[in-house]
Amino acid sequence: MAVKVLYARVLLSYYTGIRHSFLGTPLDLTNFYYYFFHFFRDFVVVHYGKCCMSLKKFSYQIPNYAKIIKIKADFNVSDTNIGGFSMGRSFEKSLAWQKRARAALVGGGQPHKQSQPPRPVMVAGAKGAHFWDADGNDYIDYLMGYGPMILGHAYPTVIDTVTKYLVERGNVYNFGHTLEVELAEKLVQIIPSADRVAYFVGGSDATTGAIKFARAYTEREKVIRSGYHGWHDWCSHARGHLSGAAAATLSVDFNDLEGLADIFKAHPGEIACLIMEPSGHDLPKDGYLEAAKELVNDNGALMIFDEVKTGFRYALGGAQEYFGITPDMSVFGKALANGFATAVVVGKKEIMDEVSDVWVAATFHGEVSLVAAAIATIEELESKDGVAFMWKQGQKLLDGYREMTARLGIDTARVGGIGPMPFFGLSSDSDDEKQQRFHKTFYEATLDGGLYLPEGHIWFMSMSHTDEDVAKTLSVSEDALKRAKAA
Ligand SMILES: Cc1ncc(COP(=O)(O)O)c(C=O)c1O
Numbered sequence: 001m002a003v004k005v006l007y008a009r010v011l012l013s014y015y016t017g018i019r020h021s022f023l024g025t026p027l028d029l030t031n032f033y034y035y036f037f038h039f040f041r042d043f044v045v046v047h048y049g050k051c052c053m054s055l056k057k058f059s060y061q062i063p064n065y066a067k068i069i070k071i072k073a074d075f076n077v078s079d080t081n082i083g084g085f086s087m088g089r090s091f092e093k094s095l096a097w098q099k100r101a102r103a104a105l106v107g108g109g110q111p112h113k114q115s116q117p118p119r120p121v122m123v124a125g126a127k128g129a130h131f132w133d134a135d136g137n138d139y140i141d142y143l144m145g146y147g148p149m150i151l152g153h154a155y156p157t158v159i160d161t162v163t164k165y166l167v168e169r170g171n172v173y174n175f176g177h178t179l180e181v182e183l184a185e186k187l188v189q190i191i192p193s194a195d196r197v198a199y200f201v202g203g204s205d206a207t208t209g210a211i212k213f214a215r216a217y218t219e220r221e222k223v224i225r226s227g228y229h230g231w232h233d234w235c236s237h238a239r240g241h242l243s244g245a246a247a248a249t250l251s252v253d254f255n256d257l258e259g260l261a262d263i264f265k266a267h268p269g270e271i272a273c274l275i276m277e278p279s280g281h282d283l284p285k286d287g288y289l290e291a292a293k294e295l296v297n298d299n300g301a302l303m304i305f306d307e308v309k310t311g312f313r314y315a316l317g318g319a320q321e322y323f324g325i326t327p328d329m330s331v332f333g334k335a336l337a338n339g340f341a342t343a344v345v346v347g348k349k350e351i352m353d354e355v356s357d358v359w360v361a362a363t364f365h366g367e368v369s370l371v372a373a374a375i376a377t378i379e380e381l382e383s384k385d386g387v388a389f390m391w392k393q394g395q396k397l398l399d400g401y402r403e404m405t406a407r408l409g410i411d412t413a414r415v416g417g418i419g420p421m422p423f424f425g426l427s428s429d430s431d432d433e434k435q436q437r438f439h440k441t442f443y444e445a446t447l448d449g450g451l452y453l454p455e456g457h458i459w460f461m462s463m464s465h466t467d468e469d470v471a472k473t474l475s476v477s478e479d480a481l482k483r484a485k486a487a
Contacts (some may be wrong), residue, residue, distance in 0.1 A: 001220070003027075005212065009181075015145060019404055020087060025139060025335070026211065029067075038107035040098050040385055051079065051372075052475055053187075058231070064181050065481050067280065069374060070475060071276075073415070078115065079390035082304075083414040084152055085369060087136070088278070089117075089118070089137045089447070089448060090135045090137075091117040091121055091133075091137075092120040092135060093122075093133075093134040093135045093155045094117075094120070094133050094134040094135050095117075095287025096123060096134075097121075097122040097134050098121050098122055098372075099329065101122070105134055108115060110189060111189065114467075115394070116124070118443075118444050118447050118448070119447065119460035120133045120137065120139060120170060120447075120452060121133060121134070122134040123370050124136075124368050125151035125154075126149075127152075127154045128139065128152040128153060128154075128462075128464035129141055129153075129248050129462055129465045129466070129467075130153070130471050131153065131452070131463040132208065135451065137448055138464075139207075139447075139450055139451060139452040140451050140452065140469050140472065140473060141450070141452050142452060142453055142454055142459040142460065142461075142473075143452065143454045143457065143459065144340060144460040144462050145411075145468065146334070146339060146457075146460075147308075147309055147313075147334040147335055147460045148334045148335055148337075148339045148340075148382070148474070149335075149338060149460070149462055150312055150313065150334075150335035150377065150390075150460075150462055151338045151377060151380055151381070151386065151462060151464065152338075152462045152463055152464025152465065153339070153464070154355075155338055155339075155380070155464070156378055157376050157379075157380055158337075158338045158339075158373050158376045158380070159338075160376075161367050161372050161375065162372045162373050162376070165179065165368050165369070165372040166368065166369055166372075169368055171367050171368045171369055172363065172367045172368070172370065173425055174362065176366075177368070177370045178365070178374070178386065179368055179372060180199065180366040181196075181373050181426065182196035182371075182375065183371045183374050183375050184196075186378055187332075187346060190316045190317050190321050190378070191316075191317045191318060191320070191321075191330060191332070192318075192321055192326045193305070193326045193327050193328065193329070193330045193346055193347060193348060194346035194347070194350035195346075195347065195348050195349035195352065196346065196347060196348075196349055196356075197344050197345075197346050197372075198213075198344060198352070198360060198365075199342065199343075199344055199346045199348075199371075199452075200333075200343040200344065200345065200360075200362075200365055200368035201341050201342065201343065201364050201365060201370070202230075202246070202333060202341050202343055203230055203308040203331065203333035203334060203343050203361065204229070204231050204232050205343060206230075206240075206329050206332075206333055206343035206344060206345050207228075207229040207230050207232070207235065207306055207308070207310070207439065208230070208232045208234065208277060208333045209271065209303050209360040210273075210275060210306075210329055210331050210345045211223055211234055211272070211275065211304075211343050212300045212347065212350070212358055212360055213326075213345065213347070213352070213355045213360070214272040214273035214301075214304060214329065215272045215273075216355045216358045217271070217351055217354055218272040218300065218301060218302065220249050220255075220269070220270055220271060220272040220300075220301070222248050222249070222250060222267055222270045222271050222272060223248065223249050223250070223254075223271070223272050223273050223274075223275060224249075224250045224251065224252055224260070224263055224271060224273070224274045224275070224301075225249055225250070225251050225274075225275050225431035226251070226253065226254055226274065226275070226276035226277065226278070227275075227276055227277030227280065227306060227407055228277070228436070229252065229275060229308075231411060233245035233246060234249050235244060248262050250253060250267070250271075252274075254276070254277070254280070254282060254284075255282065255285045257288060257292060257295070260274070260292060260295055260296075261295060262301045263289070264295065264351045267297075268384070269352075271296075271299060271301045272301060272302065273296070273301050273302040273303070273304050273329075274292065274296045274301060274302075274303055274304065275304040275306050276292070276303075276304070276305065276306060276309075277305075277306050277308075278305045278306075278307065278309075278319035278320065278323065278325075278327075279310055279314065279319045279323070279418075279456055280290070280309065280417070280421070281416050281417060281418070281457055282484055283418065284323065287335065289325045290325055291324055293325060297328075302329060302351065303327040303328050303329075304327060304328065304329045304330065304331065305318065305319065305320055305327040305329075305330040305331070306330075306331050307319060307320070307330050308331055308332065308333040308334050308343070309333060309334060309421065309460075310421070310474070311332035311334065311336060312335040312336065312378075312387070313335060313387070313421055313460070313461070314387075314418070314420065314421075315387055316378070316381060316387055319330065319360070323337075328347060328348055328351055329346065329347035329348070329352075330343050330346050330401055331343065331344070331345050331347060332346065335377070335460075336362040336374050337370055337371075337373035337374040337377055338373060338376070338377040338378065338380075339373070339375035340372065340374070341368045341370060342366075342370035342371060342374050345360075345477060349447040352475075358428075360366050380463070381459050381463070384463065386463045387420065389463055390419060390420035390462065390463065390465075391418075391419035391420055392419065393419070393465045393467075393470055394417075394418070394420050394421070394461040395419040395422075395462050396470050396474075397424070397459075397470060397473060397474065398415055398417075398420050398422050398424075399417075400470075400473075400477075401415045401424045401472040401474075402415050403412070404474070404477070404478045405481070408478075408485065410485070411425075412426050412427045413425070413426055413440065414426070414427065416456055417459070420460075421458050421460060421461070422458075422461065423458050423459055423461050424453065424459070424477075425455060425456055426438065426439050426442055426443075427439075430440075437484075437487050438484045438485070438487065439484075440487075441480070441483055441484040441487040442445055442480045442481060442483075442484040443455060443480075445476075445479065445480035445483050445484065446476055446477060446480045449472075449475040449476035450476065450480070451472075451476050451477070451481065452471055453477075472486070
């Protein structure tokens with residue numbers, strides 16, 4: 001490490017007596033740390049005991065905090081110490097793991113999960129609404145594995161239920177099984193568009209299944225998409241995809257009713273379905289979902305809601321329940337099983353019974369661990385009123401961000417989404433140096449302060465985001481905005 005280590009048992013609290021003399025400004029403890037570390041930015045001062053926790057608490061106040069090396073061994077903090085504190089953000093171990101990943105994994109791992117400091121690089125574990133990296137840096141998580149972790153990471157009741165079923169019943173069978181029937185009955189009860197359920201593994205698998213069903217039912221090939229639906233050939237233009245498959249996929253922007261009508265006009269009798277995310281960063285305009293459904297059905301096509309993100313967060317019955325509009329078919333994944341990869345296509349019986357012979361089958365569809373996890377997840381959300389809780393916590397963030405950006409006069413911020421899937425972001429015009437600096441300072445300061453705020457992606461709330469997490473998020477964010485303004 002380039003950073004020199006000055007290891008000293010300095011009682012920093014001793015210095016806090018200088019409150020009224022430093023730079024002629026009244027100083028509190030936080031400011032003291034700020035100036036102290038600004039001054040000694042290339043050194044590390046380690047102080048035992050209580051003060052270490054203070055450093056963690058105020059880490060976001062300290063310039064170059066990431067440079068402050070951790071001497072974790074002295075404090076018995078292991079990589080997997082859930083409640084452990086991190087004295088600064090080092091990335092040494094994470095980067096070593098990344099090197100190993102590059103030698104062992106294709107591309108070093110999935111493209112969207114590649115990262116560099118100051119962002120977290122390699123996760124070592126997660127619990128509740130927090131995750132920590134290989135160096136022990138802890139973050140409040142607002143991406144939650146891109147959505148699945150609706151209850152929280154390593155959620156005990158889900159883990160216990162899955163373990164129990166695996167131990168008592170095994171996992172994959174030659175025939176249908178009782179537990180998959182139990183979950184299907186539950187989904188039929190809670191999702192408005194569900195009379196019948198088909199199991200899949202992961203969202204891409206399920207959206208592809210829904211498209212197959214729609215093509216079989218309508219005997220048409222073209223589909224219209226609106227939103228993200230996964231990586232399979234029909235909805236991806238990535239290098240290596242089958243161009244013929246994507247050629248049958250047309251695309252329309254969210255909330256663009258006219259554009260949708262134009263596609264139907266241009267392709268009479270050819271469109272099997274519209275598959276769309278019903279909501280996201282932008283909410284549907286008044287009447288858009290209803291009008292789109294009418295247009296789709298009038299043209300003999302099926303309306304499919306891709307609720308892979310919205311499922312269980314807008315409501316247990318998804319965005320369709322929240323907006324009061326029932327599509328012909330829907331896809332649920334991600335949060336369905338709190339991190340287990342189950343996904344489902346559900347639909348009205350007139351449609352699903354007609355396509356029941358379509359080959360959408362795989363070894364792991366409906367396997368016990370996935371189904372058990374989904375059952376436990378739904379039970380927990382129902383018994384603890386989890387959806388209302390996420391609405392409440394997310395709304396506090398939205399209100400807080402709106403209030404603070406107005407008060408601080410920040411007009412490059414975007415606050416959007418809804419309670420359980422809120423969004424806060426800063427525009428960063430690449431030609432505008434000041435905006436770039438603002439953006440960089442804000443995100444670095446929030447990371448240093450222990451927040452992982454997804455940039456440009458919708459956020460996901462969970463039942464584990466506590467009042468304390470929300471309060472810390474707002475206070476670290478406000479401080480980061482102030483520092484970004486001053487940068
Ligand atoms: C709306 C939507 N549909 C489908 C998918 C694909 O799901 P998966 O990544 O589980 O294959 C995603 C993933 O982000 C999604 O957000």
